Amino acid sequence: MIAAYYKSTGDVDVLEVGELPTPEPRGGEVRVRIALSGINPTDWKGRARGELSFPFQIPHHDAAGVIDAVGAGVDPGRVGERVWLWDAAYLRQWGTAAQFSVVPEAQAVALPADVSFDLAVCLGIPAKTAHRAVFADGPVSGQTILVAGGAGAVGFYAIQLARLGGARVVTTVSSDDKAAIARTARADSILNYRQDDVPARVAELTAGAGVDRVIEVAFAANLDLNRQVLAANGTIATYAVDEEMPAIPVRWLLPDNITLRWLLVFAVPEEAKREAVAELSRALADGALKPLPLLRFPLEEVRAAHRAGEQGAVGKVVLEIP
Structure with a gap:
């Protein structure tokens, strides 16, 4: 061959x-x-x-x-x-x-x-990663989720899966071309982080409540942003490394009871892999994925x-x- x-x-x-x-x-x-x-x-x-x-x-x-x-x-x-x-x-x-x-x-x-x-x-790595990032801590119906990088492979499927799970999705992108991709995924709100005041816009979109969950591609770079937009008892699910030893702001995380969920798709429990594959198969059968x-x-x-x-x-x- x-x-x-x-x-x-x-x-x-x-x-x-x-x-x-x-x-x-x-x-x-x-x-x-x-x-x-x-x-x-x-x-x-x-x-x-x-x-x-x-x-x-x-x-x-x-x-x-x-x-x-x-x-x-x-x-x-x-x-x-x-x-x-x-x-x-x-x-x-x-x-x-x-x-x-x-x-x-x-x-x-x-x-x-x-x-x-x-x-x-x-599908494969991106969609399975997205599934775990969205659903690892339970159902998301009624939640507001911020997906960083909604035009990336994981972000694109995180938007779609979160919407299928009943969540409202805000996503960030860096260009009009990427905004068009995120729109295809059916994000509810699309923010250009190079032009928009993301914390202010998120506050406006959530009536000041903040988001329940962040799906993160650049953990270190976006820590301060996430501090401003994440509601108490919220979760950051991060699946990529942008800095080897980022400073963790414990004085913010602890009082607000923020959960950090680290995600490497290969290390996900086998049961969770099977669940992701089954749910992706159902979504495909329903014609729900782009x-x-x-x-x-x-x-x-x-x-x-x-x-x-x-x-x-x-x-x-x-x-x-x-």
Whole structure:
């Protein structure tokens, strides 16, 4: 098969494209013919400074494709099933930047017939992270949630899932183009943090009550903002690192009983992963989720695709697999 892979970590130049053996599914696994491979920050960060556990690593965790073979113990009727993949490269060699990937069968999730691969490839890490960030502490119906970075992959799905959960959603973006993406996700209020006085606007939108929950992509940078907009007994759910050792303002957090929830999608309890996958599947069946705009690259341009992601491309960077 043709695949992108690397044998050492570093900048995009470590990525190669060439022939590798086609993997065979073992017991409990399925093999998927990949159509689209999704790229997330964890993919280029792992390539840049991760540790190699195998002679080579095929990157990328997320994908959309069709099951073409199954291992022992898997229903043969799954062959031909359209699926979306998650965590394909987590502690595994066969990521999705290839014509074929092999995963445990639960990590290849059936797609409704009317759901496109363009939507399916956007799920995986971003949508599962968003689900945990929104619902880890229980139902959100009636709450007001601030989603930082509503045009980012996680933020985009956090908006949609919070709305589906009955919350009112305020989101922040940095440009008109990103505001249009957040509007597609059906955010109730969209604030441009480069132009708007976000604390004042949030106070206005909530009649001074503040928000119940913040879904945060830049914890350290936005601490002071969140201090101004978060209601007592609120929660900051943060899923990204923008500063290695941020100062934690305990004198604010403690009196207001603020909860900090740290979130790494790979470390989420298995039960929570299953719950996220089940709820995402229901939302797909109901036609309730939208895709991000896709920035497409052919497999042989994997270096350019990683570079685009690292440079902050707007939308979802994907590889088209021949």
